[in-house]
Amino acid sequence: MGANDAAGDGLHISVSQIRTYLKCSRLYELRYVRGATPAFKPTAFAFGSAFHAALAQFYVAVKEDGTPPPLGLVTYAFRDAWERELEGDPPLQTDEDEPDDKNQLVDKGVAMLALFHEQASKVVAGVEVESVEKPFAVAIHDPDTGEVQDENLVGAFDLVVNDGRRRTIVESKTSARKYGEDQIRWDIQPTGYQLAAKQMGLGKVGVQYQVVTKTKTPSLQVIELERSTEDQEEFLRVAIGVMRGVDAGVFVPVRSWACRGCPFAHVCRPTRSKVATAA
């Protein structure tokens, strides 16, 4: 069960939706409000999804059996998920700065998984895997007025582990390069997740990112993320700001290099009738 299932029948907002609106509110409009059909799926997204499926397989096995599964099982899960991505609709499209050779990508994924498997097998030895792909849907309120919003915050924790002292939400990422300082400091996902965990009665949880890089020699970056009460309040204000913007129909295109790789570019600039010019 994923975030969408957790949302149920009611209104909801997710970290992904908030990020999308902040990145380009016109993209938000096309994807979520209008429900436009994307022309393609970026290969990086598909790669991340397949990698994610393999990691979930790893953690589910640890949860159920108490020991890490063989690397072969994990890479099989990756190849299987990747095949489904290749056959899926819409078709995949590679970004300009990525290799177009799909086999090369599979090899890259297998190498990244080997690194992950080695490191993660050591890490899970001393912890209890409490849940994998745990969906949540929690109420959010305006920190300034206390007013509860109609939308629930929804999402899914990749992994929740407990080392006997505290719970930690572990999020797995694939990235072209290591996360930088600002990315680590200002990413809103850990803040939203800590808020959700608090609402779910999990108390104060830690959030850890495991970033496996797609560099020539893959590396695993483990980041412990700290977020304060002020960060959480800011997250709520941002979420409410986004909802207000959506309510008001504020959808402004942000023209940038990102437009070249945007799956909704084909419907972003509607054809307008030419304005007659006075001679």
Added chain:
Amino acid sequence: MTNEEKRKIYAALAAPFPEHCIQRTEGRVTGRGYDTSGIGYQFIANRLNEVLGVGGWRAHRTVIVKEILRTNGRPAFEAICDIILELGEWLNGDFAIFAESLADGGHVASSEADARKGAYTNAFKKAAAFFGVGRQAYEGSLDDDNVPSGQEEHRPDNATHPTPAPQRPVPVPAQAASQQPPARPAAAPRNRLTSKQLSALWAISRKLGLDQVEFRNQVKAQHGVQVEFLSKQQASDLIGAMGTNGNADRPYVAPEFREPGQEG
């Protein structure tokens, strides 16, 4: 916990409740001889959960019940509840308290269960009000705008005029206000459909045998937006139209999808 954090928690706890959370009783109906206004018990509990998180508070209570005779000679139960409401956090199996309030409440009812429940909610509301939750009920400020002049002094406890009224914003102390970020402008009334309307649409579409994708596509074709982004009015109209179709025991068909001759 710092004073600043405490101040923020208080501000969130003490925020005014929207109109639908206010419960009003009329003296002529209850037989008490006076009208009351208060915040519904569940809304108080919701506020504590939303601000402090589930598990962020707990209550200890002692209830004493005795049998009495009402003034009309009928037997009844009178319950008195003493409550301790604690705010805190569970840490390694222990509840670490950062604030507590003590309050009592009472209730008379024909059944012991109702008397107990009434006394508990009465005490609970008062205890929560010590932390600012629903304090307007005890300040008597819920309905100030509608109380006819000269009547205010006659109100007993939290009794007020029954006419609904817009709520006043919670006053912020001058010192605290100077530390606040610039206030946001008041939010415009929301035009987007409500969660309840959305749930109703999904429920009716399922009842009519439409699968989710089919229904989603029909709404998109008809209104140009996904079902989650309909306006309140559009959702209301659609619920009405689908209800009519549902009563006719046939699948809902958006007007654009109807074949000639299908109208009506």
